[in-house]
Amino acid sequence: MELIHESAGKKLYRDGDKLVKTFDESYSKAGILNEALNQARVEETGLNIPKVRAVTVVDGRWALIWDFIEGETLESLMQKHPEKEDEYLNFFVDLQIRMSKEKVPLLGHLRDKMHAKISASAYPATVRYDLHMRLDGLPRHVKLCHGDFQPSNVIITKDGTPFIIDWSHATQGNGSADAARTYLIFKLQGKDALAEKYLNLFCTKTDTAIQYVQRILPIVAASQSVKGKPEEQEFLAKWVNVCDWQ
Ligand SMILES: Nc1ncnc2c1ncn2[C@@H]1O[C@H](COP(=O)(O)OP(=O)(O)O)[C@@H](O)[C@H]1O
Ligand SMILES: [Mg+2]
Structure with missing residues (x-):
């Protein structure tokens, strides 16, 4: 097995035509199995996603086995070809819109997840109350909401x-909340110009008012703070506290 990616507590390997994603003890069994179940559920939509092949234990660690997708992530393509940023962003937003047309009735609800996150956040009761409202x-x-829709979670194959990928946070709910989360991810990565361009494009293509998405930002920021x-935290608190004076 060849190690291809490492992030906090996770190691991803390629094993022929399979991708092996292993987790350390910081991940709960329920969370890991939920990622596999989400992915199996989304498979039924017919969207292009890696199919779940096995859930197993490798060297004492939980491991999820997917099809290995031969290609390059959109993030890597965007880094390599900065001159094509608009084209890639356009493609990225179209893909998100296409995804949000799907329904997966057995998935958890984004609303429930966000209420729980707000409750678990460290903000004062008065702020949490505003966020719940x-x-x-x-x-x-x-x-269908991905929950972590960003260019590193899109793999483009040779034929385009x-x-x-990466359906651990998938839910069903408000598509603009999923877009608000993508916007927040770009901002947290310091990609401010890309974030603004993304939000404008999403709003234009879906005929959504920017203010509508902006009203959701304190909620996604509070969720992220958990x-x-x-x-x-400082950046997120600034976004959450917008609630105070609006
Ligand atoms: N099924 C797959 N086929 C090929 N590469 C993959 C696959 N799944 C993940 N990868 C690669 O590993 C990286 C991290 O995978 P991901 O599941 O998004 O993990 P994380 O939860 O750490 O974000 C991806 O950005 C991609 O480069
Ligand atoms: Mg990922």
């Missing part, structure tokens, strides 16, 4: 077919 005011949709890195 704001979330309750959001239209209830059942669109996009595969969406698991977020210490160095992100």
